[in-house]
Amino acid sequence: MVAFSSGRGPFRVRAGRLPPVRRAIVWAAVVLTALLLQSTVFAQIQLVGAKPDLVFLVTIVLAYLEGPSSGALGGFVGGMAEDFLLNQPKGITALTLTLLGYAVGALRQYIASPSPLLPVAVVGAGTVVGEVFFGLVSFLLGQNVGSFAFVLRVALLAGVYNAVLTPFLFPVIRRVVESSRAKAYRW
Amino acid sequence: MAVTRRGRSTRLLVVGLVAASLLTITADYRGGSAGPLEIAGRTTLTVVGSMQDAVTKVFHPFGDFFSGLVRIGSLEASNRRLVQELNDALSQNGRAAYLETEVTQLQGLLHMRQTLQLVGVGANVIGQSISNFEWTITIDQGQSGGIRVGMPVVAGAGLVGHVVETGLTTSVVQLLIDPNSAVAGRLLATGDTGLVVGDRNQDLQMNLVSPSARVTPNEQVVTAGFQGSLYPAGLLIGFVSREYTDPQSLSKIVSVRPAVDFSSLQFVLVLTKNTSNGGPGPTPRPSASGAPSTGPSPTPAPSPSG
Secondary structure, eight states: OHHHOOGGGGGHHHHHTTTHHHHHHHHHHHHHHHHHHTTTTHHHSSSSTTTOOOOHHHHHHHHHHHHHHHHHHHHHHHHHHTTTSSSOTHHHHHHHHHHHHHHHHHTTOOOOOTTTTHHHHHHHHHHHHHHOOOOOHHHHHHOOOOOHHHHHHHHHHHHOOOOOHHHHHHHHHHHHHHHHHHHHHHH | OOHHHHHHHHHHHHHHHHHHHHHHHHHHHHHHHSSSHHHHHHHHHHHHHHHHHHHHHHHHHHHHHHHHHHHHHHHHHHHHHHHHHHHHHHHHHHHHHHHHHHHHHHHHHOOOOOOOOOOEEEEEEEEEEETTTEEEESSSGGGGGGOOOOOOOOOOSEEEEEEEEEOOOOOEETTTTSSTEEEEETTTOOOOEEEEETTSSSOOEEEEEEETOOOTOOOEEEEEOOEEEEEEEETTTEEEEEEETTSSSEEEEEEESSOOOOGGOOOEEEEEETTTTTSSSSOOOOGGGGGGOSOOSSSSOOOOOO
16 A cells, blocks of 8 residues: 555665556456447448447557566457357367467567557458468358358458557557556656 | 577477367367366357347447448339338238138138147347358257257247257357258248258258149248148248249259348247147147047057067
8 A cells, every 4th residue: 555655765765566457447448448339339330231349459558568478368368259259169269369468578678660550550460360270160150151252352351441440549558557557656 | 599488389389279279179079069168158158148139239220321321322223122012012911810810700610720829038149140151040048048059049030940949048050051951942832842941042942842843933931840840830931033943853952032131130030839840848748639630640659679
């Protein structure tokens, strides 16, 4: 408790204790919001028959900002939440997003471009790769996902849709991430 | 040193999470509908469903506005078509009323059980599937409203699908257009039957139709309502859009345009009491004597063997 009344100097290390809990709560709220928006508002505003995948978007942005371990963990939680709302073997989305979060976080360290369009490109490409992987695993588990052409079409459309939404949602998610990270030091 | 340790712990975390995912997939695959994962799924559905309800109430006008904007051209055309159809329907209404009384009297004479007596629970559509590979809707009625898995769901225009998952106050309905949906259908004019399978955003495919069947464009396709089927007989599925014969196959394939517009569903009716056959409803299966059957029944009453 003392640690949080003054978060400077030697208390800094101890002040780091709360953030995991705080961040878990914040992330649960972000994932829940993404799921709710995806199943209500964005389910109605479709792009040539395809919906965006906000949980993919959130995972990729988190991995982009925070690195591979946060990306993998956030992806696992978001994917599991999404899985429990789907009518297919649970765990496929969790598997996809764990690997996607890790991959984006790991690759991020090798990209040193200051371009503001970089998050847009990363989200777009990440969504396409993730959706194709999801389709492939679903197919291997005997799910009826249709032809490869259909999976590719859905993946590309969802990728484009997610990329279009990134400029609006990226600043919001970044704010949430930074506030949940820096709060302890500000006190 | 620190970097390698961090890298290693990250990799350990990822391996752990991947293992957890694979374990979940396996457990769910083997557990079926009774495992602890199903209970967790039902809880998620109940929690998220109640919030979906609130979000939908707030955002529905916006969604309507955008989808209206996109489809403004087709809306005008469909408005003209609807006015035309309404006029036709009004003129047919009088005749239908006359026929209805006639049918009622004849049925009374035959002591026939009414085949299409729909008893159900009305529900609002509060959400759609979050996946691009699944065609479902979420409705605001669940186990507390008497909804059970397998119950048929209809809208004003025709059959919508059936319930695949129930929470306490919400349920998930699989739409006819979902590739996993299959309904026994009957061509209304000739009585030929086939299996109507969903084909995503395309028209439904009616398979296994006899190659000699005569199919007319825009002919109505209704549920066949075989014994033990989920759906009662005579519910409108859609209209024939075209037919084609697969040269390698012994049967004909008929494309069926669904009667229901699945993109703008708002209200549905869940049929809780399936009177035409022993569906999944809470009512006991009616005695077989009243069921219309063709030919002699191949299954005699079970007798104790010993």
